[in-house]
Amino acid sequence: MIELRRVFTHVECIFHEFGPPAAKPLRRAAAIALITNPFAGRFEQQIALFMDDLKPLGLELAKRLLAVLDVAASEVQGYGKAAIVGASGESEHGALWHVPGGYGMREVLGWQAAREGNSGQGQRSNGLAIVPSTNKVGAPGTPIDVPITHINASYVRSHLDAIEVRVPGAPRPDEIAFILVMSAGARIHERIGGLRVEQISRWDGQR
C-alpha cells in the first residue's frame, strides 16, 4: 500500500547557455513523488517485495512526467532516476526505486518489442539503455543531481547530462522522494564529439 503524500513537477526550457540560441530549445523535466517510507525508524530485512507495490507509482509518475515535458513519447531522448530517503530511513530504501522507476519510464517509452523477445537486428524498442541513477539520504530541501543519458545507448556523448532536483520541505524523516527525469534533446551547446545518436548501431543499450 503506497501512501502518496505529495507530487512535485519541474519542467524547464533552455534557450541558450550564453552560446548561439538553439533552433529548438532544450526541454527537460522531473517528476517527484513523496511517499511515506513504510520502513522508517527500524531495520527491516525483507524489503524487496515493496518494489512490486511501487510499480503502479512508477508508471503513474512516468506518465505525469511525459505530460509535463509536453512532447510525444517518441521525442524523449534522455532519462534518469533518483531517490532521496528521509533521515529515518536508509539508502537501501531508495534503491527500491531501481526496478519500478525504470519499468515505469520504459512502459511509457515503448519497450514492448524487447520484452517479447524480438532480438532481431536493429532497434527493437526504446529505453534500451540502463537508466542512470543517484540515491541518497537527505534532509528536507536536499538537492540531488540526477544523471541523464540517452535512452537507447549510454555512450552517446551529447546526451550525458544531469539535472538538479530539489523539493522544498521534503523529504521529511519518514518520507522517500522518488524521482524520474526525462529530456527531449542533447545538452544545449553539445560539441565534444564522441558517439552520435545517428551512429547507434549495436542496440545493446550501450552503443
Place this chain on the structure above:
Amino acid sequence: MIAAIRKLIVQVDETHIEMGRPIAPATRRAVAIAVIANPCAGRYSDNLDELTAIGEELGGLLGAKCVEALGIRPDQAQSYGKAAIVGEAGELEHAAAILHPKMGAPLRRAVSKGAALVPSSKKMGGLGTAIDVPLGHKDAAFVRSHFDAIEARVSDAPRANEIVVAIAVTDSGRPLARVGGLQPHEIKGEDGLR
C-alpha cells in the same frame, strides 16, 4: 519579446496527505520562473523603463504559464505572488522596476480579477540562491488560509548579469488551514483587503 530569456522553468507542487490526513482535493501551487539578461547590469542607470517593460511582459507570460500548469480556468486561481533575484552586477532597484510598476495588470488578466495587492519579495543573489515567493489571496488580502510562500530557485542562475523573475499562482490555500480569520466565502473582493 522584450526580455532576453535564457531559461524558463515551471514547477507544480501538490499536497495529497498532510500529517497523515488526506487533502481532497489536493492543494496545488505553481511557480513559473524566467532567467533573463539584466539590460542595466554593470552600470548606474537613472531610467529603468526597459526593466519595467520586461516586468509587464513577464507578468502576462509567467502568470499564464502557472495557470496552464495548474490546468485551471483563470477564475479558478485563488492566490498569487511575485519575486525577483538580481545577480551581482545589478542592484535591488532593478527588481523593483520589474516587479512593481507594470507587472500587476497583465498578471491579473491571467488570473482574472485580482483586487488584492500582489505580495512580493526581492533580493540580490548568486547561482542557486533561493527566494521565498509570498502568496496571498488574489481578491482579499486578509484571507488567512491563503497566506503562504513557495520557494523559487534555479541551480545555475542568476549569473552576475542576470535576473531571476518568479510568479506563483495557486488554486487553493494551505493544506489543513485552521487558524481562523477571514474565510474565502466571506470576501467581497472589492477593496483588495476583505
